[in-house]
Amino acid sequence: MRRFGWNANTYKSNENGNAPFSFDQAVIYSKAFKVRAEWLYSAHGSMRADSQIPIIGRVGADPNGRIIRTAGQAANDTVPQPVGATSDSVAVEVDGHSMRGFADDGALVYFEDQSTPPTEDMIGEIVVVQVATGEDPSDDEDILIKRLQRGSRDGLFDLESINGPPMRDVRIRWAAEIIQITPPRQARRLIRRGLA
Known part of the structure; x- marks a missing residue:
């Protein structure tokens, strides 16, 4: 989290589902984790674009x-x-x-x-x-x-x-x-x- 410059508490709350995050934030997370933002945000489609x-x-x-x-x-x-x-x-x-x-x-x-x-x-x-x-x-x-x-x-x-x-x-x-x-x-x- 520090490596990406994210607030640790915010990220943990997003990850465990206690705090929803915006699609714009999903785009930021998706680039870091090399997954599709649509999948990360709504679990729609494949996890990776190159699946x-x-x-x-x-x-x-x-x-x-x-x-x-x-x-x-x-x-x-x-x-x-x-x-x-x-x-x-x-x-x-x-x-x-x-x-x-x-x-x-x-x-x-x-x-x-x-x-x-x-x-x-x-x-x-x-x-x-x-x-x-x-x-x-x-x-x-x-x-x-x-x-x-x-x-x-x-x-x-x-x-x-x-x-x-x-x-x-x-x-x-x-x-x-x-x-x-x-x-x-x-x-x-x-x-x-x-x-x-």
Whole structure:
């Protein structure tokens, strides 16, 4: 506190919540602590302006719906955390042209990595899903972006492609709502490639 020239009693009262502080004071504190003033003042958004989230892999399919990429990444690639994201947010890179016009080749798709089963309000929506290919969840790495529809019976779903035939009566491990899609040109500027 002395290092910044702040009154120790005032700062302690601000820090423990006994004395509210103005946004102008939050700006002063934020510069000292290298955090965003908006976060410090109202706990809104990410703590740091450069908060990064991981890219967990690539997602895509050819026009016939065959999966051409799966989740998983060797490098520690990251992108800035989008507005509305949480600590569970992740991104995938789109590979291929099966979602042309929605998420083009090279786009980033952000979602919450919570691994929860699909909910009723996801029916009819385009979501990120993990296809259940076997009994062991660790065997499943097929991640797709599809419109989720009810299947012919409970526990099965139809996955509609943007540019291809639907996948009928598929078991899925989890479904997640999309937070944001960043077009390819902007995505190339945002991605920080890690070391392999």
